[in-house]
Amino acid sequence: MLGLRNLLKIVYGFALRQSLGGGPAGLERFWERSNYNAVVTSYLVARWPQVSADDAYAFGLFHEAGVAVLTQQHADYGEVFARACRAGGKVVAVETERYHTSHTVVGALLARNWYLPETVVWAIRYHHDYSVFAGTRGHAPRPVQTLVALGLLSEHLVGRFLQEADDPEWEFGGAATLAFLGLELGQTGQLLEGMLGDLQEIRAYRA
Numbered sequence: 175m176l177g178l179r180n181l182l183k184i185v186y187g188f189a190l191r192q193s194l195g196g197g198p199a200g201l202e203r204f205w206e207r208s209n210y211n212a213v214v215t216s217y218l219v220a221r222w223p224q225v226s227a228d229d230a231y232a233f234g235l236f237h238e239a240g241v242a243v244l245t246q247q248h249a250d251y252g253e254v255f256a257r258a259c260r261a262g263g264k265v266v267a268v269e270t271e272r273y274h275t276s277h278t279v280v281g282a283l284l285a286r287n288w289y290l291p292e293t294v295v296w297a298i299r300y301h302h303d304y305s306v307f308a309g310t311r312g313h314a315p316r317p318v319q320t321l322v323a324l325g326l327l328s329e330h331l332v333g334r335f336l337q338e339a340d341d342p343e344w345e346f347g348g349a350a351t352l353a354f355l356g357l358e359l360g361q362t363g364q365l366l367e368g369m370l371g372d373l374q375e376i377r378a379y380r381a
Contacts, residue, residue: 204242207332208235209376214328215321217369222355224320225293233294233321234328236285237301240277243284248273262342266302278302297321304347307354323351331366335373 215234216227225233244251255277258268269276282299296313300306301322306314314322330344352359 204238208238210332210335210373211235211237211325211328213372213376214331214369215324217372218324218328218365219320221365222320222324225317225324229291229294229317230321230324232285232290233297233325236288236290236294237281237298237325238277239284240279240281240298243280244269244273244275244277260342263302263346265343293317293321297325301325302343302347304350307350319354323354326351327355327357327362327365331362331369332373334362334366335370 212231212234216231219225219227219230241255244255248254251273254268254272255265258265261268266276266278278299278301282295285295285298292313293315296318300311300314300318303311304322304326305311306319306322309319326344326347329341330348333339333341333344348359352362
């Protein structure tokens with residue numbers, strides 16, 4: 175009834191969470207956002223078909239998995255990560271200075287260990303590096319660039335759906351993301367309207 179692809183998506187989400195031990199109770203919101211982002215990113219690729227819907231779903235689900243890993247490894251990580259996020263565009267630099275690694279590196283390694291496609295692995299590695307849109311980064315062809323852009327757009331749309339204030343990361347990279355995708359800011363509302371049913375279904379299921 176579900177179909178093989180839908181079943182695999184459910185298994186991916188469950189297995190990822192189980193493999194990381196579920197994480198501290200404070201990560202409930204993290205897992206919720208991962209599910210929302212997976213759905214939204216896979217929805218968006220219908221308009222930007224350089225990437226398959228399956229790869230987009232995997233990227234949406236896994237792209238912040240390094241956060242869960244580092245949260246388990248470092249007692250102060252949650253506070254450091256939150257402070258870095260509020261700065262906008264400085265997450266990786268702050269993490270690297272404090273821990274000599276970042277959630278983008280850890281997440282990419284995790285994705286590679288799960289044998290995810292290289293496009294997904296490198297998009298996770300670069301998903302806070304918007305210089306990829308200039309085409310000067312190695313291992314960042316058009317599909318990787320597209321996933322990076324759709325990842326930030328997804329975070330923005332999910333935040334709007336949850337009625338949250340704009341993330342500083344969107345303030346930092348949103349303009350470059352919209353320019354790469356050929357979108358005007360006003361069009362993001364239309365995109366959100368098109369997927370409201372799916373997002374409301376997820377929220378109702380979790381209620």
